[in-house]
Amino acid sequence: MSNTGPDAITGPTPDNAIRQADIAEKEAAGGDAAHAGPVLAADGTPLKQSLNRALRRQKLRALALIAPLLVFILVTFIAPIADMLFRSVENEIVEETLPRTIKVLEDWDGQGVPGEPAFEALAYDLMIAAELKNHTRLGSRLNYETTGVSSLFRKSGRRVDDIGEVYADQFIALDPAWEEPATWIALMAAPGWSAGEGEIPAAFEMRDGVAEVLPRTADMYGAFADVIRTEDEESVADEEPWNIVYEALYRDLSENPEAAIAFDGENAARLAAAAEAVPGFETTTMSEIFIDIDKDWGSNNTWGTIEAFSSRYTSGYFLASADYQLTPDGIERQPEDQQIYGLLFQRTLFMSMTIMISCVLLGYPVAFLLSNLPMRTSNLLMILVLLPFWTSLLVRTSAWKVLLQQQGVINDILVWIGLVADDNRLELINNQTGTIIAMTHILLPFMILPLYSVMKTIPPSYVRAAKSLGATDWTAFWRVYFPQSVPGIGAGCILVFILSIGYYITPELVGGTTGTFISNRIAYHISSSLNWGLAAALGTILLAVVLVLYWIYDRIVGIDNVSLG
């Protein structure tokens, strides 16, 4: 490697000049104090300052030159990757969908089933989520962790609007005015608020003080008003509240029968009458309702899962990609029959290694031949190397299918020669062998090309010199030629290994069950199971593994010893 450090440049550069100016200044300061002073440039400014300016200008110019590429890479490459990696820990959906429940669960000891307040909070959260159609999304998120949560949320979301109906009926039986949207507006809205005439109604404004005396009602009516406005684009003034708002009012009034004092006029009278009647209402508990919807709400496992995944960031995906799981009782190993990722990572590394080695073994002689034959022949051979390189990946993979299958060309020939019995044909595809053969072929050009370009630069005179000094053909090759081709092997190995570790389409097509890679699993989670968090975690691990291997490689071989020509 040629030395291209800044000090090696012989001409003056601002960089060097600053250093020299520094030295000159120090010398001056160390000498006669009277004559000490900054060295000046021709225009009278201090030399150091003017050099600094020149340097800064130069750097800015350099930056401006690479800026388009830098921005391009940042926007189209780094940012999406960072975003994808971020998904491996991101878990905001639980807190965003069930904020009230999460809050109540903070005080839960994790034993049995949480108390009534948790169910009540769940009812409120679920009602809003069901109206916004978020509950099923949360269900499928939590179903990655605990089987059955998906249908639990779907089912509960369908029945959640009935919750509180019993109270709604009783309030309305008590005073039909409770059915009127206007009654509710008079009670809850800030005086003078109106939905307005616009296409989208004005935002709802709560009356001052309601939240203090009727906290649940205010919370749910506010949420109701919001949803009606943003989702349905209707005015809350025309809509009868959700059943659950009546339930909230019932709870508030049983807790605080004096709530009416915060109001005046008709509102106060109606509320006072309701407060008086409330103790006689027929009542149910939320936990009964939910366990009636699905018995899973009565299980510790369901609640434990919600609690375990309530934080905004989770290690759950990374644990899953290492065959562990986050359970309510802490981190546990996955059941043995579901431990797949460790196996796949090992297999991916092992097979990439095998493919890389077979590429070296097959590619080295070819590259050697290419670089040592006369131009005409070597150009012809080069086309043979490049031709498959230019052919579609799918075509080449399918061609291997035709060749390798049991009724395929290779087996037919072997049977015809008599090497293999007809009823005992070789299994060359839909297993690891198939993947290794097909991928070695596909990645071979990535090994041959860097090898060739390095070998081209090795002067033949070295080997001739070695021979003239008495080396045998082997010694001349091994001691003189081979060490000079190592940078090419290094470059080829890195290219082949890193390409193959992320390969996915060829293993999918010819790998069968034992020849697939971790990337096939990542693809499955991206496109089929939609578990992007897990896919991101697997991808992050794969990236980390590659970086570690790169570091080890640098330690052992040295990255300076890699050359593409």
Next chain:
Amino acid sequence: MKLKTLLASTAAATSLAGGAFAEAHMADSMTIVSWGGAYQESQRKAYAEPYMEANPGVEVIWDESSAEAVAKLRAMNESGSISWDVVDVVASDAIRLCDEGLAMEIDADEQLAKGDDGSDASDDFGDLLVSDCFIPQIVYSTTIGYRTDMLDKKPESICAIFDTETYPGKRSLEKRPIGNLEWALLCDGVAKEDIYDVLETEEGQDRAFEKLATIKDDVIWWSAGADTPQLLADGEVVMGSAYNGRLFSLIEEQDQPVAMMWDAQVFDLDGWIIPEGLSDERKARALDFIKESTNTQKLADQAKYISYGPARQSSAPLVGKHAELGIDMAPHMPTDPANATNTFLYNYEWWADYRDDLDSKFQTWLAQ
């Protein structure tokens, strides 16, 4: 003040006239996403061409991304620009999209055409409306094709797959748990109606995997729909599961020595969804297209081009002959009474819950 009144009355007039001039408010181009190949071709001929004839000026853009529809729709939704208007997906994907809030809910009775026999759409589609967002279009089935020249005995029951003594040779099965586990239990003596109850238990799952393990060495696992037909044509396998339409074209169009065994065929559905978050004009166009192209006659028309059964009950009597081969299509329909003596409909809800778990079990089992 005057201006305001004027504006208000104009607005009122426009909204009144809205119903009459609905046409004017529909987008004049729409992107339809489907699976490509013969299937998309059948949709083009049966649905899109008549629609474009009836609505000149409407441009239809085709996309062939249905296989990645769920992931792509999610990505589009996150980026906030949805470029698809009507998407063809299988039922399980539709459920997933609906759960994720990525597909629009559709009220079958209000937004779809009544059946030709006057029945409400919801009755006409019946059980096939497996999700609120899904308008079924066809019933297809995963069924078994076998080489007539390579087997000594004609397989009559699904359990022939597990009987390697009577039917020696390789078989191909789909590389996923859905369908295979049900067949394994069925052939392990579990009654059809109990299968999901058994599969819900740990022992039941083990039992299914054990049954599959008896033939593990004889199975080539496929992941693309074209695999089994190809493997059968090459003689790589003696029998294998495949979509009935693919087997139809292998047998009738390519004349291969292959026959179909309909026993315990697993029904699956394919249909339309409309992505959530379209502008009103595009939504109106998409709904109009779907209403038009899922009526009784159109669904029956599609069966002229491909051997998948129409999802409406009222369409069944209208199924005619193949457009090119001129053969009667009814006997090739998975829904034909002669073929449908023993059928199996996925329990979609159940699989939505258990899919992730069983899939990792299945993959681990395969990898061992």
